[in-house]
Amino acid sequence: MDARLRRVNKEIADCKNDKTSNIKIDLIDESPFHLKGSFPGPEGTPYQGGHFEVDIVIPESYPFQPVKMKFITKVYHPNISSASGAICLDILKDAWSPVLTLKSTLISLQSLLCSPEPNDPQDAEVAKHYTTSKNSFEETAAYWTHIYAGGPGRSSSAPLKGDGQDEIAIAGLDPAHVSGFEALGFPKGKVIDVLRRLNYRGANAAKITEDRVVQELLK
Amino acid sequence: MSSDYEYSDDENYFDDGDDMDTQEDAETFDEDEDDVMGVDFKTDDKGKRKAYELDYSSFSQSDVEDLMKKDIEYICGIFGVDSGFAALLLRHMAWNKERLVEKYMDNPDKLLVAAGVAAPETPIVPPNRLKSPTASQAGNTRRPTRTGSKLLGFGSKSSGASKSPTISPTISPTSSFSVQPKSPTSSEPFTCPICCDDVPSLKPVALDCGHAYCSNCWTDYISAKVNEEGDLIVRCMGEGCALIAPDSFVHSMLIPDPTAPIGDAEKEEANGNTWKRFQELLVRHFVSSNRDLKYCPYPGCTNTVSCPSAASKLSLTSVVPTVSCGARGIGGQMTQSQQAQGNLGLAGKEHKFCFGCPIDSDHRPVVCGVAKMWLKKCRDDSETANWIKSNTKECSNCQSTIEKNGGCNHMTCKKCKHEFCWVCMGPWSEHGTAWYSCNRYDEKGGIDARDSQSKSRASLERYLHYYNRWANHEQSAKLSLDLYAKTEKKMEDMQITSALTWIEVQFMKKAVEEVDKCRMTLKWTYAMAYYLASGNQKDLFEDNQRDLEKAVEDLSELLEQQIEPEMIPTLRQKVTDKTVYVQKRNEIVLDDTATGFIEGRWKWNVSVDGFDDPENTD
Numbered sequence: 158m159d160a161r162l163r164r165v166n167k168e169i170a171d172c173k174n175d176k177t178s179n180i181k182i183d184l185i186d187e188s189p190f191h192l193k194g195s196f197p198g199p200e201g202t203p204y205q206g207g208h209f210e211v212d213i214v215i216p217e218s219y220p221f222q223p224v225k226m227k228f229i230t231k232v233y234h235p236n237i238s239s240a241s242g243a244i245c246l247d248i249l250k251d252a253w254s255p256v257l258t259l260k261s262t263l264i265s266l267q268s269l270l271c272s273p274e275p276n277d278p279q280d281a282e283v284a285k286h287y288t289t290s291k292n293s294f295e296e297t298a299a300y301w302t303h304i305y306a307g308g309p310g311r312s313s314s315a316p317l318k319g320d321g322q323d324e325i326a327i328a329g330l331d332p333a334h335v336s337g338f339e340a341l342g343f344p345k346g347k348v349i350d351v352l353r354r355l356n357y358r359g360a361n362a363a364k365i366t367e368d369r370v371v372q373e374l375l376k
Numbered sequence: 377m378s379s380d381y382e383y384s385d386d387e388n389y390f391d392d393g394d395d396m397d398t399q400e401d402a403e404t405f406d407e408d409e410d411d412v413m414g415v416d417f418k419t420d421d422k423g424k425r426k427a428y429e430l431d432y433s434s435f436s437q438s439d440v441e442d443l444m445k446k447d448i449e450y451i452c453g454i455f456g457v458d459s460g461f462a463a464l465l466l467r468h469m470a471w472n473k474e475r476l477v478e479k480y481m482d483n484p485d486k487l488l489v490a491a492g493v494a495a496p497e498t499p500i501v502p503p504n505r506l507k508s509p510t511a512s513q514a515g516n517t518r519r520p521t522r523t524g525s526k527l528l529g530f531g532s533k534s535s536g537a538s539k540s541p542t543i544s545p546t547i548s549p550t551s552s553f554s555v556q557p558k559s560p561t562s563s564e565p566f567t568c569p570i571c572c573d574d575v576p577s578l579k580p581v582a583l584d585c586g587h588a589y590c591s592n593c594w595t596d597y598i599s600a601k602v603n604e605e606g607d608l609i610v611r612c613m614g615e616g617c618a619l620i621a622p623d624s625f626v627h628s629m630l631i632p633d634p635t636a637p638i639g640d641a642e643k644e645e646a647n648g649n650t651w652k653r654f655q656e657l658l659v660r661h662f663v664s665s666n667r668d669l670k671y672c673p674y675p676g677c678t679n680t681v682s683c684p685s686a687a688s689k690l691s692l693t694s695v696v697p698t699v700s701c702g703a704r705g706i707g708g709q710m711t712q713s714q715q716a717q718g719n720l721g722l723a724g725k726e727h728k729f730c731f732g733c734p735i736d737s738d739h740r741p742v743v744c745g746v747a748k749m750w751l752k753k754c755r756d757d758s759e760t761a762n763w764i765k766s767n768t769k770e771c772s773n774c775q776s777t778i779e780k781n782g783g784c785n786h787m788t789c790k791k792c793k794h795e796f797c798w799v800c801m802g803p804w805s806e807h808g809t810a811w812y813s814c815n816r817y818d819e820k821g822g823i824d825a826r827d828s829q830s831k832s833r834a835s836l837e838r839y840l841h842y843y844n845r846w847a848n849h850e851q852s853a854k855l856s857l858d859l860y861a862k863t864e865k866k867m868e869d870m871q872i873t874s875a876l877t878w879i880e881v882q883f884m885k886k887a888v889e890e891v892d893k894c895r896m897t898l899k900w901t902y903a904m905a906y907y908l909a910s911g912n913q914k915d916l917f918e919d920n921q922r923d924l925e926k927a928v929e930d931l932s933e934l935l936e937q938q939i940e941p942e943m944i945p946t947l948r949q950k951v952t953d954k955t956v957y958v959q960k961r962n963e964i965v966l967d968d969t970a971t972g973f974i975e976g977r978w979k980w981n982v983s984v985d986g987f988d989d990p991e992n993t994d
Contacts (some may be wrong), residue, residue, distance in 0.1 A: 163573065164572050167572045221601075252616075
């Protein structure tokens with residue numbers, strides 16, 4: 158039997174037998190080389206209670222080349238692209254070693270959620286949010302966990318009703334800021350877009366003049 | 377003028393002008409063919425080196441391997457270590473022996489760990505099993521990308537130094553790896569943690585760190601590293617393990633003992649190729665670490681050229697280190713198109729390249745810095761400049777470039793608000809009431825405006841002048857492939873239709889080669905002329921350029937002619953004369969420019985790396 162197939166089969170079986178780690182690996186279609194991994198968000202983080210799914214592609218020369226992984230579930234995290242789910246992690250690139258397994262890699266992803274590295278970001282906007290205001294970042298991350306990963310709502314986050322509130326919370330912005338600029342006659346979507354790009358949050362909001370925001374809005 | 381150079385009457389006329397073969401004499405390759413046909417062109421060789429030539433030598437891959445071996449033996453002798461270790465240490469220090477010795481004397485343990493020769497920690501971890509949860513491992517290594525795997529585990533080396541037996545290189549000087557008959561912990565049979573195979577015949581193999589995997593996995597791993605990543609650093613497969621497999625280990629994994637063959641011919645061949653590729657990577661690494669050496673950039677060629685006189689950056693302002701690795705044609709596996717080109721004559725082309733810069737052709741007479749500037753300018757500018765020239769005008773006040781994309785002739789410059797007429801470029805105010813129709817060509821304002829515009833336009837025109845000629849010669853040089861094919865056909869025809877023998881019709885081939893060579897020179901003279909500061913020196917240079925160009929075009933024309941059988945003797949005479957003349961002119965250009973560089977005669981109109989600024993010299 159092909160060594161790659163044997164190894165992947167064994168890895169999937171190992172994962173099934175292991176009840177303690179809470180890591181799951183499932184087939185997406187017939188192929189054993191395109192899988193879906195999933196794990197619960199780590200306790201004590203904004204991702205707690207969420208269920209995160211990862212798309213796994215096993216390359217031809219596995220295990221001598223790293224697996225390709227990206228998040229299917231949308232995650233608000235500095236090292237994970239909020240748009241595509243692409244992951245910035247050394248063991249998925251040059252620090253890969255053939256002894257690493259699908260399970261150990263998924264565990265690594267889980268622990269990446271515990272300790273973000275904003276200095277080496279995949280998603281620069283999220284990383285900026287993280288460095289300027291950690292509290293606000295965590296609220297947003299928890300909100301994303303709630304709406305995308307099925308996590309519980311946070312009591313501290315703004316009360317949720319209607320689509321508009323969602324958009325603001327997804328962007329991690331203060332509803333008061335958004336409605337302030339909306340009152341000047343700019344469409345809401347645009348306001349959210351600009352404020353997010355400028356990282357108009359927490360202490361940073363005081364550093365950005367209103368003129369600057371309006372200038373951006375007029376572009 | 378060509379009659380002055382009646383070659384057959386007075387061979388000694390070309391006394392000091394040997395043909396290009398002198399340069400080739402410096403090389404080691406076989407020149408039989410040229411020598412035979414050189415009878416026609418023989419000129420006295422006084423053995424004097426031309427100003428535009430320089431000493432270099434060419435090495436084959438095995439020559440370079442010998443050089444590497446010498447360095448390795450030197451280190452072995454000093455440190456008393458195994459040659460595999462010495463090679464890893466040298467590679468780690470980019471083959472800088474002095475620095476290596478210094479560092480080794482300073483702190484041998486630290487160096488050994490950093491070079492991947494010794495493991496930093498004592499405990500030999502039993503091979504990881506898939507069964508054991510790897511959460512702790514994953515926790516240790518989780519780290520965003522690009523921080524590099526080199527950081528892993530290196531911190532502990534000082535504490536581990538005293539207790540680690542593997543750190544001392546003298547412990548295992550003879551064998552840098554060990555084939556362990558049994559994995560350290562097992563009473564149970566060995567299961568490879570990578571392929572999960574547990575056939576009893578499986579042999580665990582490990583480096584000094586003890587991370588054992590089956591030999592098949594090692595082979596696959598090495599193949600993936602070498603073939604897919606082009607990496608010669610094969611680290612242990614263990615997670616975070618920084619130990620590097622020595623060459624002997626790589627060899628033993630790829631080329632097994634003749635006593636125990638794999639038995640799969642296809643696989644054996646693939647592994648053999650991987651080993652070849654690995655050796656090539658080693659040589660390339662050695663060559664790229666050494667300033668005196670450069671790898672031949674031609675596809676499939678594995679030769680190396682050594683040219684110490686062009687190794688420093690400073691020397692590149694006075695010499696153009698055009699070298700040739702000695703090989704010809706395209707080596708390795710030829711693609712179909714390459715083969716087709718080969719049939720057209722490319723197969724016989726020398727591997728000429730510049731030692732000092734990445735341009736993989738002969739860019740004499742112009743020095744690397746200027747050639748690079750010119751190529752960059754051409755890449756950036758040529759098409760844009762052409763478009764600008766045909767579609768835009770400059771504002772007569774502020775010289776901003778303006779494209780008129782509609783509307784009337786009353787233009788208002790967006791930048792300086794100057795109002796002018798698009799047709800005559802004069803200020804709009806002078807047009808009085810004659811809106812929309814410009815009949816005031818002779819107005820003073822209009823003339824002034826056109827004057828200032830033409831000045832700024834002139835620089836563009838000037839560039840295009842040089843560029844078009846440069847591109848033209850490049851194009852012609854490309855077409856010379858066709859010319860080769862045609863010439864070959866002509867030569868065959870001549871052998872049939874006339875009494876001439878094969879050797880005697882070689883004059884055509886020689887002529888085509890000469891034209892090709894001269895076109896290369898001509899091409900680059902235009903790049904040079906563009907940057908030369910105007911003055912007597914430039915005039916002289918352009919005179920030489922003109923003479924060469926005229927001669928080359930004449931010869932080209934001769935070669936394109938239809939051949940009538942009765943004309944052949946005359947044609948042969950003419951072509952031979954002309955070839956020698958062209959050769960002579962080419963030498964004059966090359967020699968004069970090269971001497972000029974050595975004497976520091978050339979001044980540029982822009983600032984060039986390594987030369988004085990134009991302001992200071994004028």
